[in-house]
Amino acid sequence: MRIRPIARGDIDELQTLAQQTGVGFTSLPDNRDFLASKIENAARAFEERTPVDHRLYFFVLEDETNGELAGCCAIESQVGREIPFYNYRLGTLAHSSVQLDLHRTIDTLFLSSDHTGDAEVCSLYLRPEYRRDRNGVLLSKARWLFMAQFRDQFPAKVLAEMRGVFDKNGISPFWECLGSHFFPMDFNEADRLTGLGQKSFIGELMPKFPIYTTFLTEAARACIGEVHEHTRPALEMLKKEGLRWEGYVDIFDGGPTVEAYIDDVRAVRNSRLCKVEVAKKGTESERPTWLVATTQMLDFRAAWVGRGPDESDVITLTEEEARRLNVVAGDSLRVLET
């Protein structure tokens, strides 16, 4: 299994993937034209033909034994540059009066575009039959190695939006209490439009003044900053890298936006460069504990290897591993123990 940039020839496979993700994964709608343009954008990004602040680096996880796509993930180089990026900032206002012997703080939701210009890790999907052998970790973390390797192509901060709470019937209490009053559509439609990148309606229809959360229902308040139970593992993984919730939430479902300075992300800080050695005789693969990635943008590859570098920072690959990563002896690899 390996991570590589999506290629123009991946359209059929990507559409198969899009059909599997279903509703709720709005950035991959089952729409061939949309997917084709997404691939084209990504290809141009990796070819460095688009400006650094407009790039969508879209990766796929490939089963190189049969050419199947097992999953995908992406990095948006800077959000909010072409289309506005909105979320709510959870703030606190004090209501206090000495004469009234009153001191009370009220939580407020302020519409914000504070994250404009930050990078975003997004669009992670792994087909159920491949949810094994740490493939999910590979998809999630390969992006940190990419960002570490091409650090100067990215801004100071990175964020990730986590899916919020939905009840048994797939209803978001937060949306029902807030968004539904302002948007003439249901949650899925609003979410779908956002996935397509058609976000201008948010700024046009969303309340511009802060919302006093005390006016929301208890069920809606309970959603603020909380994730869907299926999203909890993904959130935990990001937290281990050092991403934190700083009070920003999704305007539709109230799910948290977690964020960090890229230089502080554990994987970015701890990854380092090694020289490649290829062993003539294949060594037995051990448990995948080292994540490795190549150092060229167009030929970016990432995969697990069963062993780390030696004291002189040389990592010995099997021929199969070298083939998978498309490297030869003497090349550099970025490695991360994980």
Place this chain on the structure above:
Amino acid sequence: MLVVRPARPADLPALERLASSATPRLTNLPAHRDRLEERIARSQRAFSHDIDFPGEENYTFVIEDRERDEVVGTATIRALAGAHEAYYTYRQETLIHASQQLNVRREVQTLALSHEVSDASLLCALSLHPRYKDTSAESLLRRSRLMFIAQYPERFSQILAVAFPGYLDNDGESPFWNSVGRHFFVRGYQEMNHVAGVRSKSFIAEVMPQFPLYLPLLTPQARAAIGREHPAHERALEEMLAEGFLRSRHVDIFDAGPVVKGERDRLATFRNAAWHPVRIRPQHTLPDAEPAMIANQKLGDFRCVVARYALSPTGQLMLSPEHAEVLGVEEGRAVLAAPLALPDAIDALDEGEL
């Protein structure tokens, strides 16, 4: 005979009674002896000083039943609704949220804190003994203030405003307060109203949420109460609308009661008021005529009564000796008269900005 006159220190017990019996309790008429005493003193200063433009004065009147020798009602004019402090209201506003992308247009209602009514003169703090409810005494008490303003226009603003008590349910609870104010003060409406009356409403307003409130987020009960008067004040509101006041976009910040506003020159009492020299004739010789409010032009000794609008062919107003005595006028002196009857109320929202 009922007569309206400026309040005096001796009226304090009566004012206390009227404050306690007001339905509902009024923020601007707290049943608090010290506050009422101060109010009478301030009012006396206002009535006795030369004043060229409106400021922090308040003019407090009482209505006296001469037969009973009893003060049975009170009402006040605040020269400026917000003189030292701002006068806070919620202003009902409509924001248009339109999306070209979706080709939709939505109107979103908000309530925004406003100080706009601060510049108006405020007719407030009216309480009348229930015995006189829906009689000409009630109209006299309410509208004799307009007769006063008509005589001393320099002391008041061009715009007059009246804030009517808002809707309360059968338990005396304000659905609006319960959905809005309570979140911020954690106190009941009645308690807060009392505190506001004894201290001041604006210092409480300063703790209110400063950003506009989106109506869709309030309870249906609270939304229904916006701009709705207390059931006991329906007739009063109707009378002021007939007078020419217009519903404004402003409502009270506690109970969302309606604030009506009127430009002086458009109010019936101002338009119809006329000066007449007095001719004194025995009661039984006076011709039948429509009732009118008759006021003298003595600032500190202001008096206003209801009498028949009986004019001589030469335009003199014929008064009985009793009325002339109460008004303190002799034959030949001028009085201001305005018919008590009003045209039918036109219940309209003021579409323009007054």
